[in-house]
Amino acid sequence: MKATMADAARLLRERDFITILCHRKPDGDTLGSGFALYHALRQRGKTCRVRCADGFPALYGFLADGYAPEEFEEQTVVAVDIASLSLLGALREEYEGRVDLTVDHHRSNECFAKENWVDGDAAAVAEMIWDLARELEAEITPQIAICIYTGIVTDTGCFRYSNTTPNSLRIAARLIEEGLDTQPIIRAMFESKSPRRMAFESQVLSGIRYYGGGRCAVISTDQALQEEFQLDDYDLEGISALPRQIVGVLVGVTIRQADGECRVSLRTNPPVDASAICAVFGGGGHLRAAGCTIPGTVEEAERVLVAEIERHLPGDP
Ligand SMILES: [Mn+2]
Structure with a gap:
């Protein structure tokens, strides 16, 4: 059933013993939203906890600051930033x-819950939690402010992506007016890389391949390289944004080979539709960012992928 913010607020006012679920491989929006809601509900006297199949990664440790999970028999389950059941992971x-x-x-x-409040215009779920917390008359404490701001900057790429709305900026402005220090968050999330990550990046970029007259750029990694630099999935976050940043590139491709298959991440600039290309290989995503999995080696995946991409590049003017 479709629900509104008022429905969500009513349900949370009526219920107690609430478990908040975040999606697998959590990011700043699912965790920021989850913990902001957690603190808002606790202010209302509710017993609650936050759960995620993959735990809370160190990168986002500041969101879980002071969090001590409680054991209780849950009566209510809330999913935040979770589009489908598969994203619950384990x-x-x-x-x-x-x-x-x-x-x-x-x-x-997929509207898998009994009540589903889905707002496709919100840049981040954290924006919806901001409204919900105020509807629940929760005070926006410094910790809630950190969580909401982190959610918004995560999903808007620090207000750079096209999903950024006046509302995203208005909420951020209100948080800053209330005294939020944004710099530690921005620095942790967008302005810091480990020396290992930097060395890895330069190695990957030194192997960049161009196709389609410089309009398609491909970088790749394999398990050996990942192990050499001891990188986890979070360290690798963001490398797929690199090829698209090159002037003239319309399609940036990142291929990560592991377990006999290649995970492909595509980032495009207008007019190329990333999801249309990935759909050919059984994947999907958004207009400017999509992904798919192709069996075989990097070379094999690259060959079929580039052949498809070249069909999507605009004709010479
Ligand atoms: Mn999100």
Whole structure:
């Protein structure tokens, strides 16, 4: 059933013993939203906790600051930033059919909960949690402010992506007016890389290949390289943004080979539709960012991918 913010607020006012679920491989929006809601509900006297199949990665440790999970028999389950049941990861079996409320901003949301509040115009779920927290008359404490701001900057790429709206900026402005120090968050999320990550990046970039007269750029990594630099998935976040930044490139491709298959990440500039290209290989995503998986080696994946991409490049003017 579709729900509104008022429905969500009513449900949360009525219920107690609430588990908040974040999506697998969590990011700043799912965790920021989850913990902002957690603190808002605790202010209202509710017993609650936050759960994620993949735990809380160190990068986002500041969002879980002071969090001590409580054991209790849950009566209510809320999913934040989760478009489909598969994104529950290892928690899917436990929670399938048991989610009471979804708060999400993916238009593709499968509405798997009993009540589904989905706002496709929100740049981040954290924006929806801001409204919800105020509706619940929760005070926006410094910790809630940190969580909401982190969610918004995560999903807007620090207000650079095209999903950024006046509302995103208005909420950020209000948080700053209330005294939020944004610099530690921005620095941690956008302005710092480990020496290992830097060395890895330069190695990957030194192997860049260009196609289609410089309009397509491909970088790749394999397991050996990842192990050499001891990088985890979070360290690798963001490298797929690099090829598209090159002037003249319309399609930036990142290929990560692991376990006999290649995970492909595509970033495009107008007019190329990233999701249309990935759909050919059984993948999908958004207009400017999409992904797919292609079996085989990097060379094999690159060959079929580049052949497809060249069909999508605009004709010479
Ligand atoms: Mn999100």
